[in-house]
Amino acid sequence: MNSSTPLAERLRPENLDALVGQKHLTGKASILRTAIEAGKVPSMILWGPPGVGKTTIANIIAHTLNVPYYQLSAISSGVKEVREVLDNAKKQVGAILFIDEIHRFNKGQQDALLGAVEKGVITLIGATTENPSFEVNSALLSRAQVYVLKPLTDVDLRELLQVAIKQDIYLQKLNIELKETEALINISGGDARKLLNLLELTASSNSSKGGEIIITNDLVIKTAQQKIALYDKKGEQHYDIISAFIKSMRGSDPNAAVYYLARMIEGGEDVKFIARRMVIFASEDIGNANANALLLANATFEAVNKIGYPEARIILSQCAVYLASSVKSNASYVAINNALAFVKQTGDLPVPLHLRNAPTKLMKNLGYHKGYEYAHDYEHNFAGQEYLPEEISGTKFYEPGKNAREEETRKYLRTLWKEKYGY
Incomplete structure (x- = not known):
């Protein structure tokens, strides 16, 4: 091995006695x-x-x-x-x-x-x-x-750092004093591979100045901020990258979407996590403006679970490009949020009697189901009956988006309900 081989590889033990933890x-x-x-x-x-x-x-x-x-x-x-x-x-x-x-x-x-x-x-x-x-x-x-296997303890990780400084043929040539270890341990998150590679990066980045290299928390943090772009599936980068991915698709930029998708794939992100977020996006941000988006996203979720990496990257890319390039609408997302907020404010309003089931004679005698008009018995399959509780009659939760598909929906609803809902 040469100096271009990562420290974690150079130090990999060949017998159990040399294994830490x-x-x-x-x-x-x-x-x-x-x-x-x-x-x-x-x-x-x-x-x-x-x-x-x-x-x-x-x-x-x-x-x-x-x-x-x-x-x-x-x-x-x-x-x-x-x-x-x-x-x-x-x-x-x-x-x-x-x-x-x-x-x-x-x-x-x-x-x-x-x-x-x-x-x-x-x-x-x-x-x-x-x-x-x-x-x-x-x-x-x-x-x-x-x-x-158990997580490595701080004692294990400090032992590993000492082993590296004393035994690695390249670090031996540097005059290293390990003054503080908290930043090394915290940034690496208990991952021995990251720990050793961060130690090497910190030492090598400061070796050109000559003299003793004193490893402090400040030096490690400064080096990490300048040189490392870690993709931690459980850390901040995980959430930053998926956020950028979603916002790029929402902003209709397939190029940015594929870039952040590649970042996640290269970082070893779970294929199911990526696909699951695209299914949510298809409904939340595209909805009925393009109903095929949800179908494709769901098919993508099923397909990548069967295929797995590396081929799944192609399917993920196809779906991400489609979603990013699709017309957008969050109307259904807004509708359910509006309805949920309304329910919290108004509580459990009584369901109109004509909409209630009447499986028993008593319920029939109480007027359950009486007056219900079966929509398919009417012209255009529309009865025009009241379906909301009386107290909130005419309340509109769903406002169709301004796109071709939902404008057709708006026109159709206006034809049916006239001025009742303001469509």
Whole structure:
């Protein structure tokens, strides 16, 4: 490895003794260490937060057992890549396949692994930040042991920083004093990979001045603000980018929408989260101005769940471009908000008797359903009857938007209701 290799990769341990944290799994006499030392590890799912050692443990297992090792990312790999690995593994003995973010594989992609796991063609190690009970097929889950990794403690993270300064051949050349660690730990969010790379960035960015590099909270924050654009799926960037994505589509700019979509995809955003927001957008911001928008957005949600990354990016892009380029209306969104506010103000007004169900004789005697006019018995399927409670008769909640489709709706409603609702 050279200096262009990230610090987190340069420091990745090759044995369990060098691993920081996860002692409940890898400490002396622990279940995973015992299996590794016996040379027989089961297929497994490693479940835990980002940057706590899932990939490292998989690497240690492969290195300790000295077996063929394949690594795929569910974000960028599909069934084709999985099958290529399985074809190669059939010619080898004891091959390990590590799949990062395995929860992003759809059912078809996960099913492609079943036979090979059952027959022992590969030992599968899947890594996930999501609860495997919900995100991994039950058939695959039943064939794997689930190991839960714990968040790294502040003590673990400080130990990792000291290890980096003392052991990395490039950081050793710099005169580094680790005076404060709070900013390093807080900004990295407990992710060891981010922690080490931020340490290296801070040190290298200030090494040109010569002399001792004193790592303080202020120095780390200043460096991070200048050089880092982190996409944190649970942090501020997560909300900023999705907000920019929605506002770009609302502003009818497909170019900006695709840009922010790419930012989310590149950052590993959950495909379901992106698609779900587009379904909401189709109804909230387009509505009946173009009813096909909701149909396409819903079809997109279904499709990307079946397809998964990387191909899902194409479907997401098609939908985002369509929504951004569509005529807009928030009339239905405003209508329900108006109605909800009105209900809160007026309470439970009585439903007119002629609109009530009358399943019993008593209800019929009380006048339930009496006088109800069945719309289809009238010309143009319209009876012109009162449907709102008497106290709010004539109240308008829905105001059609100023677009071709809803102007047709306005004209039709005006023909039916005349001046009653002011259409």
